[in-house]
Amino acid sequence: MAKMKEKMVEEITSREVDFAQWYTDVVKKADLADYSSVKGCMIMKPYSYGIWELIQQQLDRRFKDTGHQNVYLPMFIPESLLQKEKEHVEGFAPEVAWVTHGGSAPLAERMCVRPTSETLFCEFYAKDINSYRDLPRLYNQWCSVVRWEKTTRPFLRAVEFLWQEGHTAHATAEEAKQETIDILNTYAEFCENVLAIPVLKGRKTEKEKFAGAKETYSIEALMHDGKALQAGTSHYFGDGFAKAFDIQYTDANNTMQYVHQTSWGVTIRLIGALIMVHGDDNGLVLPPAVAPYQTVIVPIMQRKEGVLEKAREVKESLKAAGIRVILEDSEKSPGWKFAEHEMRGVPVRLELGPRDIENGEAVLVRRDNGEKLTVRLENLAEELKRLLSVIQRDMLLRATEHLQEHISAAQTMEEFSKKLEEKPGFIKAMWCGEKECEEKVKEQTGATSRNIPFQEEHLSDTCICCGKPAKHMVYWGKAY
């Protein structure tokens, strides 16, 4: 592969210099988001919303294919409803926004703006489910939620953010558990095949579990700077919520039974992950599957007769072939256009000038590695489709390689700290299962338990922290 040329965009801080600054620079320069006057609430501009729409479409199709249906529930939750499940309230109460007035009149009961909708779904399910014939209920909703976070960052942590939340009710625990795992697998497959982001699947420790859940599973992704990002979660609730909200059904033997539930979600944080996994010093790099524009046509000497006409013709033919394409026909110089669309991460640039037209060719330039190739105009759509799928594949390969290279194992706390320092990433280490040790590891190394994989390796017999017999192998890492 051709080596990417040196950094060509001065406005973007280099990743090596200051990764955090690089991130905010990319968010701005790639035209993804802007700030609003409310702290932590951002404006998703057309470009980032376009990415979100592609994420939505492709995830939604997966949900529908597995029998899920979309619904929409209210954004307000009366305080008494939120209070019904004890652990759940305790987890969310500190960060909810309260509505206290309707117009100028104080409300009899204050309501919170949903931080998540378990309680609303439960209230609904209690009415909606009567018989075993009503089960399973496989609902999902696309909406925004509000959590009054203290520090915020675009896409990674906002006060209001877009997400999908699936809420399902099942007749048996086994079925609900299966749903939890199925969804986790769907998320992982989606991340890899659509976002080109490899993830580690596993179960969360007690400490990191969702408020009110029996079990929480997550997919964890590794950012370019070696920090971990929880990219999605799937929870198994057992019948805890069902008992708190009295969600019962009559089974085939005419006896009352509690349902078993799950919930699961991914958010616009995935856009943050895309930025931090694939981006480089020239800006964003988007995998073709979620690029609002997969190709940008840059005409050269567009005022010369025939150039723009040909460019438009090419655009239409690519569009007809199902490729998302944009024609950059502004009066800006070609160099400006190159840089601009590099910042925005458009996977392929198509250069078309008088010389190319005369030769019946076009120049294609890959965003991910800078490689240039010349293709015949008559094969363009076909070649481009092939190239886009190659890019999609190469991006996943590169990210997978980066992930593999940044997973290490540690036997002692000293080794743990040293490895985390020298090569930030995931650290595999044994753990006794005690919360105290988890906290101690965090205190001493800054790393938290990310998850426990389904296939655990046996690294040693004892806990890395206390030396007592180990129960699990845990992936640890510094997290966003």
Add this chain to the structure above:
RNA sequence: CGGGAUGUGGCGCAGUUUGGUAGCGCGCUUGACUGGGGGUCAAGAGGUCGCAGGUUCAAGUCCUGUCAUUCCGACCA
């Protein structure tokens, strides 16, 4: 929520130390020449300095408060 930094045309900044009525670059508008890596020239438009008080003859500059952004921690998707 604690610690640091910042807020001045659309964007990035200077001016604040020593109060005297706002400046630069980019961008924008119009025109011409250009065009294969952020073009050139010319002519224009655009801001009372985050917001609210206060001190003063006079505040971008000093004081108090507040809001927002950003970085580092603690909390979370």
